[in-house]
Amino acid sequence: MALAQTFGRNVRETRQAKGLTLEQLAHDSGMSYSYVGQLERGQRNPSLRTVERVASVLSCAPLSLLSPRESRPGPVPITE
Template structure:
């Protein structure tokens, strides 16, 4: 599994643990919901700014999104 796929799974797990929809996470991260969905499926390679925005939207530390 590639890093971006692992990252996407961590985003999805974190989002679901907080009982958030993709739409809510996208709104809180100031991203489009389709882009967030593509990240979760490992189809996109997000920039560091996007990684930071997702972590902020989830209310977690950036490092959490890279844990194995």
């Protein structure tokens, strides 16, 4: 699976697990609804800044959004 598709699938799974709508994620990350939808469908390649913004809103480590499901147990919470 290509990285864009892995990222999109992981974003969708994490967003849904946290009970956020696509609209909420888009608003909270400062991105358009259509762009976030394209990210989730693997139709856009996210920049590192985009990965960080999405991970921040989802309160998870950026790497957890980029890692294939087989190699990750689930969203990794950010610890400070």
